[in-house]
Amino acid sequence: MPKPRAEQLQQDILSYKEQGVTHVISLLKPAEVEAFQMTQEADVCKAHQLSFTHFPIKDMDVPDLSALKELNLELKQQLSKGAHVAIHCHGGRGRAGTVAISLMIEHGYGATEAMKIASKARGDKMPVCDLQIEFVQSYR
Structure with missing residues (x-):
């Protein structure tokens, strides 16, 4: 999903909670957190009793496999x-x-099936670049 909007961070996090979300994972790099004025995201999540994990990944890149x-x-x-x-x-x-599809693969989905399901749910192609597609296709 896209990042919450800084100008209405409280409302977006509350909307997550109303949708049943219990844990938010941000993949933004620290420089993006600053640039997008998202430095309060963890605190806002905590205030709404949501767990928060910051797992930074460079844009248009893939995560470290072991991490x-x-x-x-x-x-x-x-x-x-x-x-x-x-x-x-x-x-x-x-x-x-990339992260969501890898988690689906961990739950027994094949990479192609997981990409189709995620893309349909998002309403657009997921993931977006060849590097990410190759990563999820080789994820085990």
């Missing part, structure tokens, strides 16, 4: 306990798509 495996292990445990996770980058398709 992503650790994140996905944690998320699988949370999901098994009923958590609902929102994953965002800036536009909500490239980095967020």
Whole structure:
């Protein structure tokens, strides 16, 4: 999903909560957090009783495989306990798509099927660049 809007961060995070989200994951790099004025996101999530994880990934790039495996292990445990996770980058398709699709693969989906499901849910192609597509196709 796209990042919450800085000018209405409280409302966007509250909207996540109203949709059942219990954990927010931001994939923004620190420079993006500053540039997009998102420095309060973790605090706003906490104020609304939402867990928050900052897992920075460079735009149009892929995450470190071992770090992503650790994140996905944690998320699988949370999901098994009923958590609902929102994953965002800036536009909500490239980095967020890569992480979401890798998590779907961890849950038994094939890469092609997971990309189709994620793209349909988002209403646009996910992930967006060849590097990200190749990453999820080789993810195990």
